[in-house]
Amino acid sequence: MSSPPPASADDPYPEAEPEPEPEPASASAPAPAPAPAPAPAGVDPSAPIPWTTAPSLPPVDVEGRRDAARIIRVALGVAWAIAIAATLIGAGLVWSLISVEDPFGIPGGGEVELLVRTLAQFVAPSLLSTGLLGMVALLVVDGLRRAGRIGVPVADGSGGPS
Incomplete structure (x- = not known):
């Protein structure tokens, strides 16, 4: 048997070694044909396959x-009211601290004014x-709610902001 010629260095597809030929089967024993698979009982061949049908979406509420x-709008409104009230009360307390004649001195109104000023300084x-x-x-x-990142979008067709 002769060997194939050596592959050149610039040949991108060198020839592979030939595969051995299969031995012929004896004529006296033919191979048996595979038996057909029986159809499953209770399956209608004309019915659609379940995984190919599109799932039905629930109706939009x-x-x-x-x-x-x-x-959500009511909750945001209440939260805005609380934030504004806290800011205004804090600003009022700061104003009451600095609006006296001597903000760093001893108050002339007695112990109650001292208590109020001390509380205001901390609160x-x-x-x-x-x-x-x-x-x-x-x-x-x-901003995230209006951009549609959080919350529930409303599809009422009005076209305005929610």
Whole structure:
């Protein structure tokens, strides 16, 4: 048997070695034919295959979406009111601290005024910062809601903002 010529270095497809030829089957014993698979009982061949049919979508609950959007708007309105109230009370307390004649001196009104000024010194900064931080958070949430990133979209066809 002769060997194939050596592949050149620039040949991209070198020849593979030939496969051995299969031995012929004896003529006296033919191979049996495979038996046909029986059809499953109770299956209608004309019925559609279950995984090829499109799933039916549940009906859109427009009233439920409107109610959810209304609840979100009311909740955001209440949160805005609380944030604004905290900011205004904190600003009022700060103003009451600095509007006296001598903000760093001993108050002339007695012990009650000293108690009010001490309370205002501790409460006013936290109310101001909480109110302003709440406003920033509400602006972010309202922007995301209007952009459609959170909340339930309302498809009422009005075309206006929700």
